[in-house]
């Protein structure tokens with residue numbers, strides 16, 4: 001809740017990628033601004049994070065996944081998520097190639113324009129680089145999403161920025177999806193007026209504007 005008592009926007013974010021690419025390190029870096037070298041690789045965690053984005057109090061739920069990518073269990077995660085952080089290691093070609101399969105898997109389940117961001121992690125390991133920056137950029141262009149090369153170990157502003165940007169995208173999408181519903185409820189109110197103020201002879205006694213230019217509602221006897 002914000003200081004005005006208004007509930008802020010919420011987003012559910014799922015972090016996916018091959019084992020060892022640094023998903024946990026990335027999430028922990030975002031949440032705590034710290035880097036921890038080793039995590040339990042089998043650990044799967046959901047974090048509830050209260051923060052501020054564009055002066056609005058927001059809640060992000062972040063699911064740090066582990067284990068095989070394509071399981072029934074994982075399908076539940078995909079349905080749960082509003083947006084996805086897809087991570088590969090710049091020093092791990094296989095993890096980069098796997099991103100397209102993960103994206104396809106997500107598309108098959110979500111069946112809508114997927115909201116995601118592509119991350120090339122471990123940019124500090126330049127000397128071990130197996131995926132160029134341009135390759136990452138091109139893949140992100142194909143997937144119509146933002147691309148960041150980052151280092152969870154070094155930190156940097158981009159790590160907060162990527163989560164915030166994804167949150168903004170999710171919020172925009174939710175607002176767009178809510179619009180038709182709002183329009184249809186306005187339509188319902190209009191219909192209600194129509195029924196309420198319909199005269200017994202079937203003629204419409206509701207006058208949108210009086211001769212004086214002021215709006216009037218004529219209540220039937």
Ligand SMILES: Nc1nc2c(ncn2[C@@H]2O[C@H](COP(=O)(O)OP(=O)(O)OP(=O)(O)O)[C@@H](O)[C@H]2O)c(=O)[nH]1
Nearest residue numbers: 019020021022023024025037041066122151152153
């Ligand atoms: N040099 C370097 N090492 C990193 C970076 N991010 C993570 N690591 C290391 O990479 C290893 C794997 O990191 P995790 O965060 O456990 O990777 P994960 O993707 O969560 O792995 P799973 O839980 O097995 O799926 C650890 O030894 C981390 O310390 C980074 O940016 N730079």
